[in-house]
Structures are given as structure tokens and as C-alpha cells.
Amino acid sequence: MGFSRLIQHLMGTTLFGAWRYKQFIVSSIRNEFLARFARSKVGGLWMVIHPLSQVLIFALILSEVISARLPDIENKHAYALYLMAGMLAWMSFSEIVTRCLTLFIDNGNLMKKMAFPRICLPLIASGAVLVNNTLLFAAILVVFVALGHVPSIMALWLPLLIMLVMSLGLGVGLILGVINVFIRDIGQVVPVILQALFWLTPIVYTVRTLPETYRDWFVLNPLYPLVTSFQNVLVFGQPPEWGGLMGLVLAVAVTLPLALFIFRKASAEMVDSL
């Protein structure tokens, strides 16, 4: 059996189960969204308030240090804009990884009691993250306009970029989430790694602020071209970083099928360990 046929086979039977449950998946995403409003006053808005308040804090503390070095943009709030663009990319990635990480453990009770296509769980999680980030994006757009910056036509690349960052997050998160069922240390280690990754990615700083010698290392960070592309299309009116993104597409093409493969292999044993 050829490799591509193997992939087709794996995705086919797994995703077929999900197709029958499409209505259920959609209504679950909606329920999860509505449930947030059920018990807290501003409900789902917290998903927007958190990252934006973080942006505000960084902006207040670091703007004087960094804003001078932001090129090509005539806006006195340039640094805040830059921060928000990077934050949108980061939130999309880290939120889906974090969710997938504990997805099966959190739903252990349900998985033990009901038989349903397990693939629904990551699909519901992805959908919920997508809704959150769409909201965050809308909020960011409002802030952009309030600060006197209207993104250029390049912002139309954004849906593609979000797709890419979420696919990467889903692939990585699913692999970690499955292994976390058996090796719970994963759940403790990943947040630490994510924290490190956040600071190793130019979100609150720019690569230009760093000494020349460190800059080459960023090639190794898969999020670097992504975050840069977000910043390019939203703030600088430039096209995405195509060169770096090609490598990322390749990484997604490997990670996502690998994640599905592990997921399928593990689902026979997962409930035993929950």
C-alpha cells in the first residue's frame, strides 16, 4: 500500500465517523460558546479581555524600549499594533495546543460511558478555538481602527494563516494530548515549554532589537514565519513570509497525519487508562 493511500485510509475511516456527527459537532461548539455566558456576566468576552489586557500591559511597559525600532509604520501606537498581531497568532496556536493536551483526560468520564467517534472531541475543541479567535480578531480590528490604523488588502491572507496555525496546533496538540493520557508528565511539561516558546518568538519584541548573532536561530522556530506573517499582513501591509511558511506547510503535512495515526492507534487503549 502506497503511503498516500495509507494516509487516505487513515483519514477516511476516522473522518467518516465525524461526518455523521457533523450536526452534533456544530451544536456542541455553539453550546460551549453559549455555556460561557451561562455562569459569568461577561461570559465569552473574557476570551477577548485576557489577551487584550496582556497587550495593554506589555504596551505600557515595553513600548518606550521597542517602538523606536519599528520600521515602515507611521503610527504612534505602532508597538501596540505589532503586539496585537503577534498575540493573535500566538493565541490561536497555544490555545488549541493547551486544549488538546487535556482533552481526553477532561472528557474521560464521557468516553467511558458513551460510544461515539472520538475524533469529535478534537474537532469540537478546534471549532471552539476558531470561534474564540474570530472574536479576538474582531476585537483587535476594532482596536486597530480606534488607534487609527486600517489594515491593508494584505489582511485577506489572514484566514489562510489562521488555518495554518490551527492545523499546526491541532497536530501538535493531538499528539501531546494522546500521549498525556498515558504519561501524565506531558501535561506538566508542555505549559513550561509553551511559556519558553512564547519568549523565543518575536511577539513582544522584534528580531531587529536582538544582536545580529542570534537572528539566524529563529529559523528553527516554526512559529517565527507564522507570527511574522501575521505582523506583515496586519500591521506592515506586506505579504506573508512565503519562504518560511513553505517549510511550515510541510511540517503540518507531516504532523497532522502523524497525529491522526497515533490517535487511531491509541484510541483502543485510551479508555483503559482514563
Add this chain to the structure above:
Amino acid sequence: MSAGLLRVENLGKAYRCYGSEWQRVFSWFGLPVKPQEEHWVLRHVSFAVQPGEAIGIVGQNGAGKSTLLKLITGTQRPTAGSVHITGRVSAILELGMGFNAEFTGRQNAQFSAGLMGFNHADIDRVISEIEAFADIGEYFDQPVRTYSSGMQMRVAFATATAFRPEILIVDEALAVGDAAFQRKCFQRIESFLIDGTSLLYVSHDIEGIKKLCSRAVFLKHGRLESIGAAKEVCDSYEKHLFGGGGAHDQQKVHHSPAPKAHGFFDPGLVAECELSYGDGRAAIERVWLENADGLVVNVLSSLEPFSVNYCVRFSGPAVSPIFATMIKTREGIAIYGTDTTRVESYPIEIHPGMVLQVRFVLKSVLAPGTYYLNCGVREDRHDGPVFLHRKVDTLIFRVTAAGRETVGAGLVDMKAVAQIWPVAEEVQIASKACA
């Protein structure tokens, strides 16, 4: 045997332990990693279930009952063998359906029905019916965290049975419901059975299984110990549960005809499936019924008082032994059971070698029919009863109509007295109230 709705073939489930969990991860990639330990909780189980059949599953804790149901439901995958299912399975495993405590009963019902694969139109159609069946009033729209376990079970059962499944699996769930709701559940189950649903039912309530199920499966240490008619399997399970491995184990005691045979005694009426067991310290040597005239009988006229008699020979020490007897129907439903802790009797000190005769004098309220008798000697210890000797279905007797019965249906004659009189509208009620 035809294919049936459900076929389980050589089913087995093992929990695997690896030296390191990473070895488990490697094993997914086809690397030849040997698990350090394989713990089989279920092995070599095969049976088939026909449409409309109710199967009870009995066995001690840890015998593999729940695992078997999980494998059939599909929440766990078998390590060996296979499960073939025609149609949809609906299951209530371990008291629930994995409800989300923050969601309301209604939302959980919708969510669970969605997980079962139903679309919005289907769910909208039955949601009010689920609400009505669960019958928990305002609570249906309150978060599940405010529910009692009985209320959760009500919503779970109502949801699981909102659509008639081809196979219904109930694991202990009904135990937490109150009697009225249990009755409602059984009614629904019974109507499903008539429509061709198969039921797999796990319960520690043996009488309930005998009543509801036609066949039963007895699991012991993960193996199929026996399968067959519910009554026989349940009896052998009870024997396993209460009987020690003593002298009477497996011993088939032939029924000794009573000495004073009489016209009321039918020699053809012999129990053929007597089970006898105990730890060997006592032996029940003779069991017979006597009518009011002191004659040995096994055919009684209804409404005629009678006594249950047996002799017990003690061969070992016993501390305040309790003597018991029970009358059951052919289906194994207990009609009346009693023992010497409940009725007045004389305390007797036991010496090895002693022979006692026990007599229970009973009023007859039995409807005409055929009945089975159990009797036993046991000690009640703090960790449960220990049978010195027990004989199950040791004797069959028949109650014949005497012509004065009031019973139209059922097992007992409650001796109804009917009163009927004409009512002059309104006036009658008023005058009754005044009086």
C-alpha cells in the same frame, strides 16, 4: 444458531502493562515491544442474543460483567475476539451517561442524544417525552450538579431509551431509582422486548433477573462459567456465592419419599433440579410437607394450612444456627421466605451428632399452581451468611383449587370481599360524609 442481533465470539480483554509508557507509544508504530504484563479481565467469552431476548449477567464483583458490557457498547475495545452487532446499542453504564455537571438536564439529554448519533429534528421530537418520563419537574432545566443520583439516573434512563435501540444495556443503573420509577423503567423495557429489542442486564438483584430475563450468563473470574435458563444459572450462581466448597458441594441428593405416604401424596411430583450445598457441618436429611391432619402431602388443597418440615443432622459445631425456608414459583420468584430469626422458636444448644426436626406451620394463601421449596441451615456472621447446608428446589408441591378461591390472576389469594351498592347521586356522598 442463527446470527441474532448480537454475537460475541471468543471475547477477551487484557490490560497491558509496559516497562515504560513510552514502550506503549512505540508499540503503536509497530515496534516489537512486549508488554511486561498482561492482565486478562475477560477471556474466551462467546454467546449470541436473539431479538427480544433478555439476558441477565451475574457474577461477583470483578468477574468481568462491566467489562463485557463496555466491550459490547464499544467504549472499550476487545483485546481478543469480536463483537458483532446488528443495529443500534444504547447503554447506561455504571450509573450514568457522563453528564456535564454545569449543563442542565435538558442540555445533557440533548447532548447525549447527539452523541448517540441523532440529529436535531429527532432530538427535538423526543425531548419533551424525555422530560415527561424523567418526571423531575423544574429540575430538568437546572444544572445537573444540583441533582441527586436518583434524578440523574432518571434523566439518563429516559434519554437512553428515548429511541428504541436494538440492544439495550443496563448496568446496575436501576438500583438507585425509587420503586415507582423502577417499575416505570421495567414497563418500558418490557415493551421494548416485545418490539424485538434485546436486553443485557447486570444486577445483583437475583430475583429481578429471574423475573425479567429468560436466559442468564454467569461470569466467574473473567470466564463464562455457565449460560442457560435464567433460573438455573442464577441458582448455580447463588450456590457459588453462598456455598462453601464443603461436603455437600455438587452432591446430588436424591429425594427420599416420605414414610407415611398418603392419598394426597403424588410420587410423580419430584424435584429434578435440586441443588444442594453447604460447608458440611450439617445435613438436611428429609424434607416434607404435612397437612392439617398431620399427613405427608405434596398436593394441597388451596386454603388448607400446612407445615414445612425437615430434619437436620449436625456433624460439626454450630453457634446459634438459623433455620430457613422459602416458597418460590417455577420461575424462581420468591413468594414467601422466613427463618427462625423472624419467628418465635426455642434456642437449642447444638452438639455434633444431634438431629433436629424443624417445622414451620403456614397459613395457605397460595393460588392454585405449582411451587418449589428451599430450606437451609445457616449462621449469620458479620461478613455475611454461611450455609451449613442449603437445599434449593428440594421439593415441588402443587396447590389445587378447592372451589372457594377468589384469585383471578397472580400468585396469592388475598381473599377479597366485594361490596357493591347503588349510589344515589350527590345525596349519597353528602349523607356518607355526615355519618
